[in-house]
Amino acid sequence: MNFTVIFHAGIATGTILLIAAIGEIFAERSGIQNLGIEGMMLLGAMAGFKIAYVTGNAWLGLLAAILAGGLLSLLHGLVTISFQADQTVSGLSLTFLGTGVALVLGEGLTGLTTATIPNLTVPLLSQVPYLGQIFFTDQNLLTYFGYLLIPIAWLFIFKTKPGLHLRAVGEKPDAADTLGVNVYRLRYLYTFVGGCFAGLAGAAISIAISPGWYSYLTTSGQGWIAVALVIFAQWNPTRAALGGYLFGMLRRLLLDLQGPAMLLGLKNPFFYDHNLVFFLQMAPYLLTIIALVWGSSAARRKRLGAPAALGEPYVRGERGL
Amino acid sequence: MGLRIDVQKRTEDYPKWLPAATSIGAVLLAFVFSGLILLSVGADPIRIYSFFWTASFGSWGAVSDVIVKATPLLLIGLACAFAFKMKLWNIGAEGQFYMGAFFASMVILLPMVDLQTTPKFLVLGLMMLMGMLGGALYGFIPGILRAKYNINEVITTLMLNYIAVFWNNYWIFGKYSDAGFQMTKMFPKIAWLPRLSDFAKQYKSFSGITLHVGVIFGLVAAVIVWLILYKSRWGYKITLIGDNPKAAKYAGLNITRNIVLVFMFSGALAGLAGMAEVTGVVHRLQERISTNYGFSGVIIAWLAKLNPFAVILVSVLFGALIVAGREIQPSGVSFLIQGIILFLVISSDVLLKYTIRVVRTNKDGEIVQPKATVVEEAK
Numbered sequence: 001m002n003f004t005v006i007f008h009a010g011i012a013t014g015t016i017l018l019i020a021a022i023g024e025i026f027a028e029r030s031g032i033q034n035l036g037i038e039g040m041m042l043l044g045a046m047a048g049f050k051i052a053y054v055t056g057n058a059w060l061g062l063l064a065a066i067l068a069g070g071l072l073s074l075l076h077g078l079v080t081i082s083f084q085a086d087q088t089v090s091g092l093s094l095t096f097l098g099t100g101v102a103l104v105l106g107e108g109l110t111g112l113t114t115a116t117i118p119n120l121t122v123p124l125l126s127q128v129p130y131l132g133q134i135f136f137t138d139q140n141l142l143t144y145f146g147y148l149l150i151p152i153a154w155l156f157i158f159k160t161k162p163g164l165h166l167r168a169v170g171e172k173p174d175a176a177d178t179l180g181v182n183v184y185r186l187r188y189l190y191t192f193v194g195g196c197f198a199g200l201a202g203a204a205i206s207i208a209i210s211p212g213w214y215s216y217l218t219t220s221g222q223g224w225i226a227v228a229l230v231i232f233a234q235w236n237p238t239r240a241a242l243g244g245y246l247f248g249m250l251r252r253l254l255l256d257l258q259g260p261a262m263l264l265g266l267k268n269p270f271f272y273d274h275n276l277v278f279f280l281q282m283a284p285y286l287l288t289i290i291a292l293v294w295g296s297s298a299a300r301r302k303r304l305g306a307p308a309a310l311g312e313p314y315v316r317g318e319r320g321l
Numbered sequence: 322m323g324l325r326i327d328v329q330k331r332t333e334d335y336p337k338w339l340p341a342a343t344s345i346g347a348v349l350l351a352f353v354f355s356g357l358i359l360l361s362v363g364a365d366p367i368r369i370y371s372f373f374w375t376a377s378f379g380s381w382g383a384v385s386d387v388i389v390k391a392t393p394l395l396l397i398g399l400a401c402a403f404a405f406k407m408k409l410w411n412i413g414a415e416g417q418f419y420m421g422a423f424f425a426s427m428v429i430l431l432p433m434v435d436l437q438t439t440p441k442f443l444v445l446g447l448m449m450l451m452g453m454l455g456g457a458l459y460g461f462i463p464g465i466l467r468a469k470y471n472i473n474e475v476i477t478t479l480m481l482n483y484i485a486v487f488w489n490n491y492w493i494f495g496k497y498s499d500a501g502f503q504m505t506k507m508f509p510k511i512a513w514l515p516r517l518s519d520f521a522k523q524y525k526s527f528s529g530i531t532l533h534v535g536v537i538f539g540l541v542a543a544v545i546v547w548l549i550l551y552k553s554r555w556g557y558k559i560t561l562i563g564d565n566p567k568a569a570k571y572a573g574l575n576i577t578r579n580i581v582l583v584f585m586f587s588g589a590l591a592g593l594a595g596m597a598e599v600t601g602v603v604h605r606l607q608e609r610i611s612t613n614y615g616f617s618g619v620i621i622a623w624l625a626k627l628n629p630f631a632v633i634l635v636s637v638l639f640g641a642l643i644v645a646g647r648e649i650q651p652s653g654v655s656f657l658i659q660g661i662i663l664f665l666v667i668s669s670d671v672l673l674k675y676t677i678r679v680v681r682t683n684k685d686g687e688i689v690q691p692k693a694t695v696v697e698e699a700k
Contacts, residue, residue, distance in 0.1 A: 035475060039660075079667055085668065089410075089663070092663070093620070093660055094660075095660075096620070097663075099660070100653045100655075100659070100661075102653070104358065106653075107653070221479070221483055224476060224479050227475075227476055228473075228476045231476070273495075275495035278490050278491040278494070282484050285483040288480050289472075289477050292472050293472060296472055297470060
């Protein structure tokens, strides 16, 4: 087991979670919980792959993925913001719908190869000992985009005026409305933003970081892990990034555990009894639950919580929260 | 002069027929929308739909297949409806189903009783209990996490779904594998739920009809769930907590305990579905005993507006979708239709809250009052 490799791979696959989770943070900060990330990601992955395959241009694929995720999320916006339907159920149906459309339109794409978003080694920075090898050597362009996204999202949410409006709409929509902020418009906007990021995260799988279309296995629950990550991160982009990267590393570590015959001087049980690998495959999902429990008890201690109006439809003129 | 859509909040209760009408309308519209999507990818929706019809209701054998498929959906739909009544989003029926199947199978695989001498009804009875226990225990986990730590149950139940599948795989690929295949040995006949085809000797027309007793579990469960929800004190508490948790708390209801109990009851129903599937259909523990029943159950419960008897009808519809969907390309079609149905159902709920009319407006954009008064003013 080579830890540089594990860190390197973890940063790469963690980027997928990071992008999706930051998108969801935008949506949830505005008060709209979108549990449809999995569906939007799968649709994005399919759209990106298909368009990249048809046009031979991965960047067009990326654009298509972003639009696909964004458009699907508008449906969630329509149903939850305008029709005031329950956000949980709407998010779930978004997952079904996205999965269904992706599977229907993605028929026959399995096994094909497409143009992909290229990898890049940054001159000079990649020469930094250890860190250079992990962060700046042969990483995908989208991984670098992830590095930039973290501080930008953080600054936007916590240090700018639009960011203040965003948080206000999610915490106290009636107060924000009184001050002339258009609650409905902002909620639509950030739901859309979240959808675009989810679509992008899907394309980050299918045409960038681990290219290919494997039907519903393409995302294999990562959208749900991203939702959990948002809660674990207490709606903070930097913590979401950290969690995403850690999770990515863990996935790689679990994969690498299966290889060697000896582990820390002991016989590697996973090498000798291959069925034990099922427990390794279980681990990410189990850890998500543990992270949630840990994250939410930490949040309670520090009195941090979900945006106060998360999940509550806003109706002008009715008593708010 | 012009037309405008006028949306008003309902001041009176909506008419009784409206919820059923919106559900039916949603299903019909879903087929229309899905047809449009199928057209856009070059498929022929009419042919696919007529195939749906013949594949699901074309013969007695097909109808029996549909009901066999509808059986786990019915139990899982009830499981979801029960939990949703308290606004507990149990998306984990899939996992509870697998755990129910696993626990029930343990009766045979360990074995827990002497399979040579124990009477059949005792073996099956024990399997039922174990199935429900497995599902209930697996429902306990998200229940207690939600009740004690306020952890979002949607995510925990989903994660537990994945975990249950891997857990199952561990046993069927390993210790209990039948000669290396990813399934256990076939259960002895003593662990098979009676099927209509068992009576083919007496009644010729029953030969090849796979309908099994599990469907009766489902129907009985529907009655029990209805009795609990609408005729018992517990059901009243559940509805109160679901509709207004604050009021329920002031009324002194123990919300923590009710969350755990409802989750366990819901899990037990899903676990029973798992038991019925391994004893009634596949007769062994194996991979992929569920084709996303857990998710279909969510949609079924919602489409049935959480009414246990409506769940029966809707699960037959979904059984048909799945039976026909198995043989249809592209493979995502039944998923697509289910997704659209759920979307339309929740969107249509707006009709229960608001009245929507098309009204005439005058040139200032004001709504023109209906006939009589207007005519008089003009004179």
